[in-house]
Amino acid sequence: MSAQQLADACATLGFPLQRSVLANLENGRRPTLNLSELLVLARALKAPPILLVFPLGEADRVEVVPGHELDTWEAVKWFAGEMPFPGGDQDEVNAWIEASKPIALYREHDRLVEGVQLAIRESAPGSGRVLRESLRKYRERFRQRGLTPPDLPPELQHVDAATGPADPER
Template sequence: MTQRRFDDEDEDDFPEWVDRIKQNVAGEVRRRRKEMRWSAQRLADRCEELGHPIPRNVIANLESGRRANLPLVDVMILAAALYTSPICLIFPVGYVEETQELPFHELIPTWEAMRKFTAEEPSHDALDSGLIPDFNRHASLVRTVEAALRETERAEFAAKTATTPTQREEAERRKDDYAKRADEAKWSLLGLREDIREEGATPPELPPALTDIDVPDTDTDDEDNI
């Protein structure tokens, strides 16, 4: 059946998207279960161990396409039981070539649909991605700072153990370069964390080695009263 667009009034196509998403989940649950050489009962037992029982017959009905609905909580617990993430069940990248982002949408690569779902790629329908881009950038900056600090330490060690003036000079140059990169990334990280707080949100927790990035608040009231 050909998928129609938003301006079509025939609502018979709507279940096609629902069925496609359920088929994605069902197929990936079945694939991962067999890959792990688990029976449906073993998977059901694991779901119960995690605190949200899903009976064996329910799992069997899901995999065969007979299950009428698919609660989000079931997707979450099935993913945990199969040692994967819910997004990998909904959008099985590499195992399903194309899927739909929303009802009445054209088929697009599953990888693209997954990136739109996680706000890694802008969607023309999503005007607000929340703070996901900021948190992604935060994680990238943390990695940059940590990597630059590691290279700074290595260059410093190389300078101390250098056997010739040329080697020492080169190591000192690299140390200064990486230290500068670390400082620049730290300033960017500090600014980003302040922007997140201005949005009324809490920025991610910093690794122990980077806790000095946050500047503690100063009590200006006491200064004003002096």
């Protein structure tokens, strides 16, 4: 994709970036970009934003904060909330664990939703009931932590409904 094609794609997305700005980013004359620019560029390039931040597969190590290099895969995992910053003391690790709990909740929620959907597709009523109840309880954990659980797909909307069908079978 040329710089002009990328500029046009960004403009189509509602966030115009001049071709000259993109050229300056590409050749290092402009060393930074803001979060909005990063996100629109990722969308225009049809790429995960994290790959615009960390060159996974292209560089073995990256400087993630001044003076601290990491293996690129470790940098990606840290950025995605999958591991604490390497080399931190126990207080830093404990703080990271607490701060990353919402990420773990959302990941487990996705896993439960996928499990219920699979049970429905495979007409496995027993496992479907158990998984739906687990999902309902899990969504309650979100609320207890003051978080809003993700939207449920249409076929699972009943999970939150107190007066909805107790166990719809398919």
